[in-house]
Amino acid sequence: MSAPDAGEKREGARRPARRRGIRSEAEGRARRALGGGGLLLVAGLALVGVGPSDAGMALTLLALALLIYGIHSFGRLGPERDERARAPSP
Numbered sequence: 001m002s003a004p005d006a007g008e009k010r011e012g013a014r015r016p017a018r019r020r021g022i023r024s025e026a027e028g029r030a031r032r033a034l035g036g037g038g039l040l041l042v043a044g045l046a047l048v049g050v051g052p053s054d055a056g057m058a059l060t061l062l063a064l065a066l067l068i069y070g071i072h073s074f075g076r077l078g079p080e081r082d083e084r085a086r087a088p089s090p
Contacts, residue, residue: 027077033070037063 023031040063047056 024077026073030070030074030077033066034074037066037070039063040066 040059044056044058044060044063047053048060050056
């Protein structure tokens, strides 16, 4: 078995999301909101866990609002459309 050439693309090395196509801008925004909200929530809970802190409370509430926005906007995108799943079997 030979080593892959520099120009050759390995199918297994790519991420599945890239194989289906480019994400829409709305989906990218929703995913960033979910990721950012999750990270902020962990940080806010860590601040509150260390001791009672108004900054931790505010950060946690902001993170929850961001997560709610991300879940809402991700859900508004609708079902994923996979043309292969709808194609009749031969």
